[in-house]
Amino acid sequence: MKIQPVIMSGGSGTRLWPMSRDARPKQFLKLITDKTMFQETALRVSPREEGFAPPVVIAGARHGAIVAKQLAEIDIAQAEIILEPAPRNTAAVAAVASAWVEARNEDALILLMPADHHIPEAAGFRAAVANAAEAAADGHIATFGIKPDRPHTGYGYIEAGEKIGDGIYRVAAFKEKPDAETAQSYLNQGGFYWNAGIFLFRASVMLEELNKHAADIRTAATAALKESVMSGAARRLDEDAFAAAPSNSIDYAVMEKTDRAAVAAPIDVGWTDIGSWSEVATQSDDESVIDLAGGNIIRSDGALVAAAGVEGLIIVATEDAVLVARKDDAQQVRAIVDELKQRGRRDLL
C-alpha cells in the first residue's frame, strides 16, 4: 500500500515578514536551504522515494501557480493541487484529503504534513513513517513525537501511554504549549514529546472519526470536493460548500477526542517548526552581509546589510522593507504587521 502524502500549504504566515508576504508565504521561500520549505517537504516524500504516491497539495486560492511552479522546479509531476477558497484550518484539510482518497475508491495511508517544517534528516523521517505505518494500517491515527532537546514553550507536547508497537504508543494526553516550569517537568519526567503536527492514518479511519466528532466538517469538505472545479492545473474547492465547514484544528476536532490516537516516538530527525526569525538561524551568504560584532541573524534579498556594534538582532532586508528586531523577541514582528495593516499598507503585506 503506497502512502499518500498530503502537504498542507495553506499558511499565510506573516511572522517571517518582510520576506514572508500574503502572496508568498514562508513555505514558498528559500529560508534554510537552496530549496523552499515547500519543495523540501515535497522532496522528503517524493514519488521517487520508495512507497510514496505523488503528493496532494492543499493550498490557499492565491497560491495555485506558485505551487505548480515550485513542483515543476523539483520535477515532481502528477501532483494534485487543491485550492481552498478561504482557509478553514487543519480539520477541514484532513477531511478534504480523506474524501479525495475515498473518491478514488482507495483506502490509502495518508501522511498529512505542514509545508513549513524543517526536517534535515529526511531518510530518518521516512524510516519513522515506515515504522508507524503498521499501527496506522491497523486503524490508529499516528502522530509523531519529537524527542525534545530543551524545555521549549512554543510547541505542544504529547504524553505517551501504553506501548502498542516498536516505538509506537497510545496517546495518554495532548498538552497545550506549556509554561517554562511545566516544560522542564516534562523533560525531567520523560515520555513527553513535541507534537510535530504530522499525521499518518487510513483515509477511512479519519472519515469515521470525523463523522463521530466533527460531522459538519466532514460533510462540508466532501461537498466542497464533489463540487470542485478545475482551474488551470489546480482543483478549486466549491466556495460556498467549503465555507460551511467550521474552522477548527485537527487536534481539537479529532485528536483530543478519538481513542485511536497513537504516537510514534521518540523521533529524532532535527525537526523544527520555522515559526519565527529566531528559528531561521542560518545567514544569507557572506556576499551580502557584514556582521562586525557577530551574533546577529542577517538575511538579505540583495542589499548589503552591515551591522556594527550590535548583537542578538534579527535584520532582514527585502527590496521594499527592512526589519530590525531582537532575536529573543521575534514575535514582535506581529506588532509590525498589525501596524502596517492599520496604516493600510497592503502593498507591504
Place this chain on the structure above:
Amino acid sequence: MKIQPVIMSGGSGTRLWPMSRDARPKQFLKLITDKTMFQETALRVSPREEGFAPPVVIAGARHGAIVAKQLAEIDIAQAEIILEPAPRNTAAVAAVASAWVEARNEDALILLMPADHHIPEAAGFRAAVANAAEAAADGHIATFGIKPDRPHTGYGYIEAGEKIGDGIYRVAAFKEKPDAETAQSYLNQGGFYWNAGIFLFRASVMLEELNKHAADIRTAATAALKESVMSGAARRLDEDAFAAAPSNSIDYAVMEKTDRAAVAAPIDVGWTDIGSWSEVATQSDDESVIDLAGGNIIRSDGALVAAAGVEGLIIVATEDAVLVARKDDAQQVRAIVDELKQRGRRDLL
C-alpha cells in the same frame, strides 16, 4: 567691501555611509532639511544676502557636475567652481582661495567655510560674520568660537585671550580634541569655545601668513590656479602643480603659528559639525518608518524600515545597502567602510 564666500566642499567622508558615498559625499545629501548641506551653506551666504559676492566652491574633481546642479537648484548663479585633482587638505584650499582673489586684483574678505556644517540660525551667523569683519579688515584671521553647551570631546577648542573688539578676542591657544575631563574643565573655566573651522580674513593677509609659515603650499596653490583649465562649468587646478602642495590643515599650517589669529565669540547659532549618524537626529518621514519602541534614528531612501523591541540604534537603508549600528558608537561606520574596501566592494563606497 563685499565678503567673498569660499565653500570647502572637498570632503569625501564615508562616516555617513551608506547614504554618503564617494560619488555623493554627505555635503550633497538632504540629511537635515529639504536642501542639501552644501545648498544650505551656499544659501546662508548667498549673493541675495547683503554684503556677499557669489561664492567660490572648491570641490573634488569628481563633484563638478553635482556642485553645478545643486547651485542651479537654489538659483545661485555666477559661482566659481574650482576642482581639486586630488585632495590636499584645507591649507591648500585657503591658499587657492586667496590666490584666486589676488588674481582679480582685489583684497576682499574671504569667508572660508566647510560645506557640511549645520547652522540653523543663518541670520545669527551672518551677524557674527559682520561683527568679525572689522577685525578681519584690520588684518586678523578671525575664527568663530561656538558657545559650548556640553563637554564635547569631538571638537577642537579655542581659548580666547585679550579682547580686541566687541565679541572679538585674540586667540590665546588652539586646543586639540580634549578628553572628557579636560572638556569639562574648559566649560567650568569659561573662555573656551568650539572651533567651528570657519575663517574670515583678507586674502592678502592669508597669503602673507602662508608665505611666512607654509610657503610651499602657497607656491603650489598659486601655480595650480595659474595653470588651471576650464572643464565645463568648472575650473580644474593643474594636477602636477597642485600635487606639489604638502597636505596640511590650515589650523596646523597657519593658525597655530600666526600672531594674527582672532576669535569671534561666543557664537550661539546652533552650529553642528555633522560628522556621524549620531548627529543626524532627525528621522525620515513617518511614511517609511515604523519605530515601535522608539529612540532609534531611522533613515530610509525608500524601503519601509520597521524596528521592534530595539532602542538606541541607527538604521539607515538605501537601495543597495543597509546599516545597523549603535547611536553611541557611530564611529563604527568607519570599520564597515574599511571592510568594504577589503572586499573590493567599490560599488558600495
